[in-house]
Each structure stands twice: as structure tokens, then as C-alpha cells.
Amino acid sequence: MRRSDWVKVNKYGCKVGEVLLAGLDCNLIQIKRGLAWHYKQYQREQSLAYAAAEIKGRAAPIRQVYLRFKRA
Numbered sequence: 001m002r003r004s005d006w007v008k009v010n011k012y013g014c015k016v017g018e019v020l021l022a023g024l025d026c027n028l029i030q031i032k033r034g035l036a037w038h039y040k041q042y043q044r045e046q047s048l049a050y051a052a053a054e055i056k057g058r059a060a061p062i063r064q065v066y067l068r069f070k071r072a
Contacts, residue, residue, distance in 0.1 A: 007045070016042065028053055034060025 006017035019026040030036035031053040038046075038054035 031057050032060075033057060034062045 003020045004017060005020075006015040008016050010016050027036065028049060031038050031050060034057040036057075038050045043051060
């Protein structure tokens, strides 16, 4: 079962919220794998798990490739 809950719309018109699949937080999984970023401006509205996941995600191989190209 999938579910998405949109909490609000950001200044660019994008929906901000949670995406759940079979009870798993898809947003959190993407951050842990280095495929998404934890935006600091929303951290007061999120659990501490998002900030912790970003630290783990920074070490993910895909994130390292991105950072290498960003610095070039």
C-alpha cells in the first residue's frame, strides 16, 4: 500500500510531505542512500532521523560521485 501526505507547498510551488510505501518512509530511505538531501529549513518539522540519515547518506557512493563533479 502506498500513501503520500502533502503537508504544504514551498515557495517554488512544490508539494512538501511524506511518501510511504508498505509502511516505509521513502523519503528517509532516499536520504540514507545519498539520493536525496535533508533540507535544514524543514528540520523543525521532521524527526531527528532525517538529520542522522543525511550523515549516513553523505558517505554513500552515489553521493561521493555527485560531490566530486560539483567541486570540478
